[in-house]
Structures are given as C-alpha cells and as structure tokens.
Amino acid sequence: MKWIPLCYSLAFLSSLPSYAETKTIGHSPIAESPLFLNDSYLGRFQEEVKGKIVDEQGTPISGATIREKNTNQSTQSAEDGTFTLQVSSRSSILVVSSIGFGQKEVPAMEASSISLQAAEDQIEEVVVVGFGTQKKVNLTGAIAHVGKEAFENRPVANIGQALQGLVPNLNISFGNGAPNTTPGFNLRGGTSMAYNANTKEFETVNGDPLVIIDGVENTTAALNQLNPNDIRDMSFIKDASAGAIYGTKAAYGVILVRTKTGEFNQKGRISYNFDANFDTPTALPDVLNSYEIQRASMDRTLWTNGSVSNSEENKLNMIQKYLDNPVPENAWYEEGGRVIWVGNVNPYETAVKKWTPMQKHTLNFSGGGEAVNYYISTGLQNQSGMYKINTDEFKRYNALINVNAKITSWFNLFGKVSFDQTHYETPYLVGGKGNLWEAMMTDPARNINTPLMTGPNDPLPNAYTDNILSWISYGARNRSVNRRMSLLASPEFIILPNKLKVKADLAYQPQSFLTILKISKEC
Template sequence: MKKLTTFNSIDLKIVYRKIPLLSTLFILLISNPLSSKNLAVGDMVVSKDFKQNTIIGKIVDKNGAPIPGATIQEKGTNNTTSSDIDGNYAINVSSNAVIIIIRIIGHKTVEVKATNASLITMEIEDNSLEEVIVVGYGTQKRKDLTGAVDQIGAEAIGNRPTTSFGQTMQGLIPNLNVGIANGNPSTNASFNVRGTTSIVWNTSTSAFESSLGSPLILVDGVTGDVNNINPEDIETVTVLKDAASASIYGARAAFGVILITTKSGKSGRSQIDYSNSFQWSSPTAIPNILDAKTIQEGIIGAYANRGLSVPTNEELKLEKIIEYMNDPVNVDPYFMNGNSIVWVGNVNPYEEGLAKSAPMQKHNLSISGGNENTTYYGSFGFQNQDGIYKINTDNLKRINANLNVSSQINNYFKIDFRTQYNNSTYNEPRSPVGKGGWWTAMSQDPGRNVNMPMKTPEDSPVGVMYTDNILSFMDYGATEGENISNLILTASPRITILPQWSVQADISYKNYELDNKQFVPLLTRVENSWTSFTNVHTNPSYVSRYNAQSNQYTINIFSDYSKTIAKDHNLRAMLGFNQEWYTDFYTDASRQDVNPNIPTMSQAQGVQTVTDGESHWAIRAMFYRLTYDYKGKYLIQSNGRYDGTSRFGTEDRFAFFPTVSAGWVVSEEEFASNWNPYVSFFKLRGSYGSLGNQNVPNYSYLLYYNTQSNLAYLFNGVRTLYVQPPGLVDPNLTWETATSANIGVDFQLFNKWDFTFDWYSRTTSDILAPAEQLPATLGANVPLSNSGEIQTQGWEFSTTYRNKTNFGLSYDFRLTLSDYKSKVNNFNGNDNKLLSQFYDGMNIGQIWGFETYGLFQTQEEIDNAPKQTKISSSIWYPGYVRYTDLNGDGEISTGTNNVNDPGDRKVIGNSTPRYQYGFTTNLNYKGFDFNLFIQGVGKRDLWISNNLFWGAGTTGTYEVYNDSWTPENTDAYYPIYVNAGQNRNVQTRYLQNGAYLRIKNIALGYTIPKEVTEKMYFKKLRIFTSAFDLLEFKSVPDTFDPELTGMDYPIMRSYAFGIQASF
C-alpha cells in the first residue's frame, strides 16, 4: 500500500456529480492548495506545483456516457487538451475566468464559461454540421465549407475490417473512384477523383490513352504510399474535389487531394488497444474449363458442324484421351506418332495450380495517453497473407509502425513529432517469359496446359522431366521477391505569437526503398520430341537484382491570422511557403549461369548486364487562403498558389493559379426561420478556379543524346559505343491547366438527416499532344506540345441519416451516388478523325462496333446476305455471326475507318462506369453491432475479347461450350464452337452489360458488457465476424468477376473473425 503524505486541513466546496471515486479525489486534490510535497493516489501523483489556473471536468453525452477524445481549447489561443477514456480532462489556462471550447467530430461545438476549480459536466448533442473538417493546412467546420469536400472518420473505417486502404475506401465517398486491378495480395489500389483527367502517352503500347489521373495523397501532410498504410491508424480521410479546395496544394493537386490524418494521443492514463483478424479467401470467379475429352470433342465438332471431314489423327487423339482418362494409373499420357509425341493427358491447371482458400492473419497493437502538456500515440501492425497459388505459394508480409508525439511546451510554443514506417515483402513463383503470365497461360493452349502432365512418367524415354505445361514453370523453383520500405519523419513546431496569430512549420523527410530479386534455375523440359533439341528446351538460369531508392525533403511554413470585427465580420488569412526536393536512383543487374546452391551474381559464370539511372525534381511555391463570413451566413473564400517546378524550362516554370468560392447559408435568413425543424440547415455554394499540373517527365524540354552499346557491327572484335541523335522537343513545354466550376447544395432535415449534391465541370487544357503536322521531308517525328483539351462533367450525391431510439437502438445509413462523362475538345494529329485515335468531339470510352442480326442458320441465308468478304476473306458457315448492312451498300465493311466513313459500324456502347453507388448502414443495440456495405455500378458496357469468353481454340469453358450453335441447337447464345475471327468483331450481340450490385462487406460484432470485462481487466472487449465481397448480382458470364473481366489474379471473397480489446 502506498503511503499518503500528511497535509493541512483545507476548505472544500463540493459540487456533487455521479462520477468515479478516483476522479472525484483527483478533482479535489488539484482544485485546492496542498502543503505537502506530493500526494499519491493509486498511480496518480499530484504535485504542489500544479498550476492554480486549472479547469477540470468531464464530458458526457445526453445519456451520461463518457466521451473520450474530445478537444478542449481555451478560446482565442492554441492551448488545447483532450478528454481521456472516461471523459475527464484538465487544462491549464491563462486566467481564472476564461471561455473554453469543446469539440468532437460529429457533435455540436460547445462554448462555456468557467472559473478555476469548477467541475464542469455537459451534454453534447449530435450535429454533423459542427464536424471539424481537415482542409489544406488547417481545419474548417462543415457548415462553413464553400468547396466540394467530403470526409469520413475512424468509426466508418473501423466498421470495415479490411486488409488495405483501397478496400476500406471503396464506395464510401461519391466520385472517389477506387480501382483494384486484381486479387493479388501485393496489388496496389489506384485512386481517382471525378473521372477522366487527361490524355497521356503510354510507352508500353506506343499510343495515347485517356487517363484517370491520381489525386495528390498526403498522410499527415506528407506524400505517402497509402497502399501500405494500416487502416487502423487512420483518424480521418478527407477528399478535396474541386479547384477551390485543392488549389492550395498546387502542382500535383490538379485532380484532387486525399488528406489522411492518423490517430494522435489523448490526455489521460495510458490505454492499450489490441485487435486481430483471421481471414480465409477464395476466388469469386474461376473458369470451369473443359476436360481433355470435351476439348477434343469440340475440335472434332468444329469440323463436323461445318460439314467438313474430320482428320483421322483427331479421332485417334480422342480415343487415346478416353483411354487415359479411364485408367490414368496404367495408361501413359502420350502416344507416339512417328517421332512426335502426342499428349493425351487430362490436367486442370486451375485445380492443380490454385488452392481452395488462402489464409491471412493480421494483428494491431497501439498505446496512447499523456497529460495536459504532452500526448502520444504509438502503434504496431503485422499482416501475414498467403496467396492462392498452391504450388510455390505466394505470400505477403507487412509491418507498420507509427509514433505521434505532441508537446505543448508553454502557452506560446507547441511541437509535434510524427514517425511512420512500413515494410512489405512479397514472394511469388516467377512468371515465365513468353507465356503471357500465369492466368493467360492457364486459359490457353490446351495442347500444353491440359494434355501435357506437369512431369513425364518414369517409364518415358527421358525418365521424369518437366514438360511445357504452365504448372511446370510454377513448380521448378523460379522465384521473385520484392521488398518495399517507407520511412517518413516529420517535425511540426508551432508558435503562437498572439491568441489569433500563429506560425507553423512542417519539416519532413521521406525515404522509399525497393529491392527486387529474381532467381530462375536451369529448366530442361520436353515439348514434342524426346530427341530433337529444338523440342527439348533448356532455359538458361539467371539471377537479377533491381534496387531503387528515393529521398524527398519537404518544408512547409505557413502563418494563420484570424480576426472578428464588430462581432459579425469574421476574417481569416493564411500565407505559406512550400519547398520540395526529390531525388531517386536505381540499379538493375542480372547474370546467367547461376550456382543453384548460391544464387548470387558473384557466384554466377555467364553473361552479365548492369544498368542504372537517376533523376531529380523540385517544387517551390507561395500560397494563400483568405476567408470572410458575415454572421456565418455569407461565406467567401479565395485560395491561390504561385507555383514553380523544375520540370519545365527556366522561362516557363512559374505560374499563378487562383480560385474563388462562395456560400450562402439560406437557413440563417429571417425568411427561413419557420423552416426549422423540418429544414434545419440549407446552404448554396459555388466555386471556380484553375490548377496547374506538371504532367511531363523530367527533362522533357531538353535535347539529350543517348549512348548505346548494341551496335550490330564489330570494330577490332568488339562492339563500339555509339550516340543516338535526339528527336525534336518543344522547349516551351509548360503546365497542363485544369479549370473547374462547381455548384453545390448542402441541407439538413430534422437536425439529423444530411444531404449534399454537387455538379461540376472540369476542363483540362494544354495537354501534351502531337503538335501541328509538319512535312514528311523534315525527317523526324513531330514533338509533343501543349495542345490537347478534354472536358469532364458530372455530379455526385450523398445522404447520411443518424438516429437513436428510446429502447437503445442506434442506427445510421449513408447512400452515395455519382456519375461523370468525358469528351475530347481538341486533339491534333488526327485531322481525318480516324476511329483508332482520339479525335475532336469524341466521347471518351465509346465503343464502335457492328450491329448484328442473330446467327446464320443456313447456307442460303449466307448466300443472300450482304457480302462479308470486306471484313474477312475466309469462308462463312452456318452458326457464324450475321452483321447488319447499316449503310445499305450491299456489303459489310469498316469503310475508311473514320468518323465520316465508319462503314457499317456505329457507336454501340461506352466503357465508362456510370451511376456508381454505395450504401452502408450501421446498427447498434445492447452491445451488438452490425455493418452492411453495398457497392455497384448502374451502367457500363464491356467488350470482352479474351480467350475465356470465346472458348474455341483454347481450354474453353462449359458455359460457352454448352451454349454454342450446332445444327441441333440453333437458339444458342454463342456462335459455332470454332476459332473463327469472323465472329469476334466488336458487335452488339456480345457487348456485355457491366452493371452490377455487390455486397461488399457484412460485419457482425458483440461488445461484452463492461461489468464483465472489468473483472477480466479489460476496458472494452469486442468479438466480430465479417465477410468481404460476399455476393454479387451481375450480367457478365459466370467465368468473370464484374470488376475483373481480363485474365488475371482473381478477385477474392473473404471470411474473417477477430477481437478488439482495450486495456
């Protein structure tokens, strides 16, 4: 037992409230002078030096439950603290009579008068309009916003136990488009705000493509890799959508900004939180491919259904396949046809190569706490996730560590330190060169991937040896591993010069490192002959190492000043400076003929190649924000940035990009006084402005020479270096400019039902596109210039409703809906308006194709139909697609392939996802909680051209095979089961409806009653179970997931359970 030091008698004035005994003692002790040196109560030590100007209290909701994490601020200063887990707080103030402000996200801000040593108990009512929104270099109340801004908090994120930030954000914010390309554990999500942003040159395809440009993403004010961030560390996510809200960030914010604020400490005793999740995943769609017998029957049927004679060798192969399938133990999976091997095995590469489910476990541990001067939050997360490969299983391991410390040194100086670190390692079997990747290979070339076993039988002429089956490449030991680490260090000192004037700096360093290693051992495999070396392939072994590193230094200095004049006129000004430096370098090395026991380049003996490179860029800017409001009724804001980037020439580096926005709170007018409580809030707002985008590679304005060593001539027995002359460049390349207008309305019904609607138009001009055409005698390609322009228009809607019943049920729901479409206003270099390129007036995403009129049923129909030879000179048969002669010229053609002469084609659809929606609801009742999230797309057209859709000539699926045309099945959906290009032209018959509705997440949890958990030394204990991507309603064939119609790592359906505990 701890000894209490004796102290003199004192006068106590007690204001009774029903609060815990320790809290009462704490309040009494710090509210009255003590003569002792210190007093120990439990683990709390109260010093005699504790300042006398101290306000203490407790924050509860209307039901008397404590509210932790509320911000308590001395009005007119930056002196703040926060309430602890029990709602208690203590704050030193400048005098005995002050006004304190109490804020909590999702609640009404409260201002109260208080004197020293008063016990303050208050109730806070729900009011989303008072929610504090994170904006560029500051915060604003939701009701005061004039730009298009949306924010979600930790509660919305915590209700969805996902493994990545991308999964967490899908469908939560309208027109925040989150793309997850496939289900690979290491796949990074892509983010886009408000649709098509620009046109870019794709170096891989050597063509221009429309771009869903990425927004600027900042984690605690620093650019970060959100795909490696731990969702459990996030406090809020704010999306700045229009120019007015995003312009203050300048060069990289032309297409929106995502601001992520991580959790920070709260004053009070330390709290430890632990959570885990154990998950099992399986593919949402795996092709139900044909077995070897059915594939061969399809090949034979393709002859017979066209009235052609069946080759004898195909009949013989079918007999041998049946023999093998009837007795695979005693019958060899091959037979000899002269010197050639004919494989007759029956392998399902999906069943043999993929596991039924993939496990994942995730653990998170955090600790937070502090006192009135210093708070801290630290966390550590670990994730171990297996992929779906059964052979040589792929695996992702990730760790996250965060530490945020905030210290109020005195009333004038505060400093924050933030450290973020994450590290991920992904290992997988090395994808074989020339096979198109695992998923493409599995669905094509049945002669190898179905008929060939992974290894030859022991009694074969070569014994046990790998074949050319794709599973051989997965099994033989080729691996690829990639490690990525990110470190961000930030210090943010803040000086309060006057109660309404402060200066803050954010100084940060970011380090990114990537290390990729590939090891490919020697592989000898059999294809079509036992003896010919042209068919027994030996791939050389090699090892490669790619290392990349980047360093980024950022300094932001900004000063904020606020002033209220005559009580009604509120002014606020912010002026800042931004400087960023970025450097990166890489080294890429490889060597053949590796020692398999020591797979390093130093121990290899073969050909060695090494390349490296480095680059750098910098940004420098001045920025400002001016806001004015009159009685919170009329709102005006201007943001601007004078931006400079090193990516342009010295004469074109700097430009000024201003924006303006305004709002009118109609509900504050006298004529609207009788609207309440039906319409409790109504605001109109609008914005207009432009932002610059430095969307060019480094050094694009410079002419530079490339040295090469691959000259095809020898000089003195060696290849000589040579210099490759440069092409033409435009030395006046400058900023793309994104100009946007936004009109919005926010209103609230009955003080609890919020609605937001925005309409916007964004024009991106000065896009890098081909310059005006020059004579061919120039002898060089036309350089790119700032000449392109596209326009995107759209709208977005969201509504949120919250309520609590008298019998203890609280619930809320949120619905989001958005749409956009884009068109090309100007694009040089395509004066003839070729359909294969961008052209003026083109709607981005449009699909040109033929209109179809069913399938040919007889030869007579073919003979009497318009001529088909212009699109294919091959013979047409019954069961082939019948195209419509739209221009009436008696033949089916593509014309001259331009807008004015498209032949018999027309615009038949558009691949842009339209009417994207999300619905989420939360229910809480007596410890039980339920979360449901639904997401989908209302309209989209898809043209699926891969082998899995058409089937014939590849492994094929039963879905296609059983619904293909035959003389006995003339009402079939698919054409005759034959690999014929005539049927695969883009057309209306096989244009797919890409709309879908998906139950994205369901979670059910139970929080064990406090009286039970306290006996177990828990402050809180919750158990939960959840399902992700549980069910979808779609129109595309069952072979495909509506979000993934290519041949790639499948989207995964997951089931999980876990606990969340607080100590």
C-alpha cells in the same frame, strides 16, 4: 481478395404495385474471367427494388449507400437520388447511409422514397481542408470526410478495401487479386484523353489524386502501406478549390490523411486488435476437358468445309484411352518423332485453393500529460494468396510514433517516426509464359493436355513438363521487399492566439525496393 461474379438476366416478371417497385429476376453465372472476387448471389431468385433517397427538404441525395441487411448486396444512389438493388426477398430490410446523415433501416416494400435526416454529431465534425480545419456544417466545397470508425476493427487488407463504397465519386480499382496489389484511386472521373496507337482510338485517362499524409506529400502506394488501424481520418477534396492551395498537382483532387495521436491529460492506454478473415472463390470457369476440346476442334473443321486428318482422329482416340485409364504412360504418344500430350488437367481445380486466410495484429500505446502526448503503434499483417501450388505470401510490418509537445505558450512541436515494410513472395514465371490465368484459358494443348510431371516409368522419369503450372510447382520464387521510412518534424509558432500562426513541415522519407530470385529446386 474478393471475387466478382458476372451475371446476366434470364427472366423479367412484371413489377409489383403498391410498394417500392420490385421485379423477380433469375440469374445464371457466366465465367468470363479466371478469378471472380466478390460475395456471390449465384443461383438465387431475387427481388429488384427501386426507390429514391432524399433529405428533409426533399433534395435528392447522390452517393448514398443502400445495403440489404445481413448480406453484402449493396448499391449507391445516382445523382438524382434513385437506386436499384436486388434483394433476396420482399421482406428484406434495407440499411441506408450517407456521409453527413444518420443511418436508417427501411423495409424493402416501403423503399420507394426514403428520407434521411442530418446527423447532428457529424454536422459539428471537424474536417481537414487544405491548410486548416473547418466544421462540416460550414463547408461549401466538394469535400468528403471519413473518420477512424471506417478503418477500426475491420478485416481489410489495405486502405483501398476499407474505403470502397464510403466516399461519393471515389472510384477504387484493383488490377488483380494478388495480396500485394495496390488499389488505384480516382476522384474526378475521366480527366483527359490519350490516343492508343494499337487500337487507333482515343481513350479516357484517369489521373491519380495528390496524397498528403500528416502534411507531407506521398503516393497512393505509400497510402496503402499504412496500417488501417493507425488512420485518424481522411478528407477528400474533389473540386477546383484544391488547385488554389496545392497547385497543378491537385488537378485530379486531393486525399488528406491524418494518423492517430494521443490526447493531453489522458492516462496511458494499451490496446491490442486482431483481425482475421478467409477469402474463397465463389465461382471458377467450368472448362472443357481434353476430349471435349479436341472434339470441338474437329467439329469446327468439318463445319467450315474442311477435312479432319488421321492425326487428329488418332489424337482423339488416344485422349479417350487416357480418360479410360489415366496412368502416366497413357498421357502421351509419339507421332512423326514428336511427343503428343493427351492427358487431362483442370488447371483451375489444380491451381486454386478453396479458401485462404488473412490475419492482422495491431498493438498500440497512447496517453499524455499537460504538455506532451504520444501514440505508439506496431502492426503485422500476414496474407496468403490463392495458389494451391507453391502459393504467394504477403507480409506487412508497420511501426508509428507520434508525439505532440507544447513547449511554450507560443511554440508547439509535432514529431513523427514511421516505418513500413512489405515482403511479397510469388512463384516465378519467365516472360515468355505470359500471365498465368490467361495462359490456362488460351493454351489448352500445353496446360490441359500436358500433365505437370512425367511418370516414373516414362523415358525421362519424374521431370517437369511445359505446363504453366509446372513453372509454379518446381519452386522458383520472386521475393520483393519494399521499405519506406518517414521522419517528420512540424514546428508551430503562434503569433496571435486563435488568429495567426505559422507552421512548417520538415520531412525526410527514404525508400528502398529489392527484388530477389530464389531457386529452391533443380528443374
């Protein structure tokens, strides 16, 4: 889970001549969302670098990744090869890379025009295209390819995170920052339009690409359940040629995935991989306290020619009393037979951790003889959410067995057994409470003025209140278990060596989903 800072420019100074165009920019954070999920560059003065990426013939390269070395600041080149990137200083080094080209490091002051050379090893690389494979140098369609190096030894939670920024025109979106969030994939941009009856406007619709894993149709959810360390390579077919092979299901593009296999005549290998990382919020909304909220509400009434009631004045005074002496007895008072809460809770400081861990273990065995090879892998991922109270927990278990056998000179057989299971536990919220983060921002009377529990000397002692965080605290949890199994047999008959062969993919993929509500405390 990463935090995305929202910033706006405060000052623009004149660009500096004689090298790649730069501008000094100051930034100030604006917290418009409860969770910001990316590495921050808040509070720093930066240089804006502009340049252009071309190949050896001077043709612009679109989708190239430009990154400031030793930082997480990066961008991609546009269709005309141009880019703009904010770096920490004029002496920064830019690392430029693009699929099919060698990586290049360039000083920021010399980045006005960057020429990349084609990588010889990638030109000879074999890419999966529909029913077969082809050398990348012979490709004529809009096909991108990502090898196993993009997934190995990287502390990423799922395939979507590993692919971010690697494939031109692959748009990856995350609905929220929960550990079990399934990223959305879009290969061909806006693909249709739909009328929204609520806004009475037409909206762009983005269709999901067709996902093929080891020759069998799957879903993006199944793709994200895979262990990234088990991926051999992925190909992305983005043009209309996909429809010629896969039909109308490929109208939004195709993602072809191959899992790892063993090698013939290879000694047995045992490999263990451990990844760990820590996620931390870079910024949280700086919310007003209860007194400032009440004061602002009264000022708004006065500024709109209204009059402030004695009840509102009394509430302001009681809030100040609590702030002066924050004991449970001062967090409420009665008026007109009703309880008025006047406490002061910062929901973000109370609910959000400063950091949370994620760890991933992978153990695999591979090898082969002259006629048979094998690859066996097991994986475990354990990830905690960002709640400080009764936090959510995500676990994923993976098992994979791939076997290739040369039965005769004209008959080969590939067999696969895979099992993926995810466990996700999260605090339970009743439907009327709405979204946790929206509630904390839009309902201050309940979630800022109201403490999580009553005091020991209150008329109803040590009881949970109606604060949204109380629903998390008392311990009710939703537990969801998602299991997916894949049994695959792929017989291959060689009719004419190197010319004609017939292959079939026979698959059985049962899946189950279970949700359990657990009550661990009495409310």
